[in-house]
Amino acid sequence: MKLRDKAIIDGHTDVLLALVEQRRKFYEESDRGHVDLPRMKKANLIASFFAIWPAINQYYIQKGTRQLLELVEDPRNEALLIRKKEDIEKADKENKIGVIFHIEGIGGFDSEFHLLNILYRTGLRSFGITWSDKNLFGSGSSFVPNTPEDTRGITAEGRELIAEANKLGIIIDVSHLSDKSFWDVLDVTKKPVIASHSSVRKISPHVRNLSDEMIKALVDNGGMMGINFGNVFLREDCARDADTPLTKVIDHIDHVVNLVGPDHIAFGSDFDGTGVPSEIKDVTGFIALVKELENRGYSDKDINKICHGNYIRIFSKVWK
Numbered sequence: 001m002k003l004r005d006k007a008i009i010d011g012h013t014d015v016l017l018a019l020v021e022q023r024r025k026f027y028e029e030s031d032r033g034h035v036d037l038p039r040m041k042k043a044n045l046i047a048s049f050f051a052i053w054p055a056i057n058q059y060y061i062q063k064g065t066r067q068l069l070e071l072v073e074d075p076r077n078e079a080l081l082i083r084k085k086e087d088i089e090k091a092d093k094e095n096k097i098g099v100i101f102h103i104e105g106i107g108g109f110d111s112e113f114h115l116l117n118i119l120y121r122t123g124l125r126s127f128g129i130t131w132s133d134k135n136l137f138g139s140g141s142s143f144v145p146n147t148p149e150d151t152r153g154i155t156a157e158g159r160e161l162i163a164e165a166n167k168l169g170i171i172i173d174v175s176h177l178s179d180k181s182f183w184d185v186l187d188v189t190k191k192p193v194i195a196s197h198s199s200v201r202k203i204s205p206h207v208r209n210l211s212d213e214m215i216k217a218l219v220d221n222g223g224m225m226g227i228n229f230g231n232v233f234l235r236e237d238c239a240r241d242a243d244t245p246l247t248k249v250i251d252h253i254d255h256v257v258n259l260v261g262p263d264h265i266a267f268g269s270d271f272d273g274t275g276v277p278s279e280i281k282d283v284t285g286f287i288a289l290v291k292e293l294e295n296r297g298y299s300d301k302d303i304n305k306i307c308h309g310n311y312i313r314i315f316s317k318v319w320k
């Protein structure tokens, strides 16, 4: 699939939540928050994973899904719900923003997967098993320091969930899982997985980031990770300090590329869900990030892999 040069697919945005909280509209450019349609277009975005957060109960699933559908059904018709990989080409050709329907933590789902099947038909193409919490299907990476290490991992119901997602063609996102759950998922899944918004633990020792062993395991699985722009996930001290250089994001990318090559790394900004470096500011910061990849001598071919090619590979392998 050939897309326009250096078009970006972003692995994670919480814009749906931010639109409600900040009382702004997706189709109108704002100076608040990180993401809206005009700013995405300025920054050469082609699609993002739009997260519904946090699906700890069915109310949030219902509310978020309705909000997402209203966005793609807007008469201005500039946001396209992505159901198959060819829809990404369509978004590119028609100059629309692709909306990839993602649910971040599916603790509210039934274990016979009725809701999963309904939402698949609605357009759900990616989910995280938990949002850092513990639910019927597995355990997450708690944010609370000194929490005893999770020994439960993925449950029997969670194993069935992974099989069902593989069968339907839904991407499994391991970003918010505990280490034990991460390894369990890789044991069970027959399809590549993504860590949509996790950075490198070797640089920033946050529990939400991935160790080098985990990154190598993602390679064996055929999967990939998207670097999170959150200050806490970029910095050595994991501080919520916006005075973090933009180049730090590329340091994380360099680490992964040096470790395993350019085929398993992408962006997963976490825009509108976390504090990012003031130099990045908002989604338009992608322009400077791509420039920094060029400054560091990345080839156009590798930059295209990082910007969108690696995600396209996952879509080809997992979606029908």
Ligand SMILES: [Zn+2]
Binding pocket: 104, 176, 197, 273
């Ligand atoms: Zn998240």
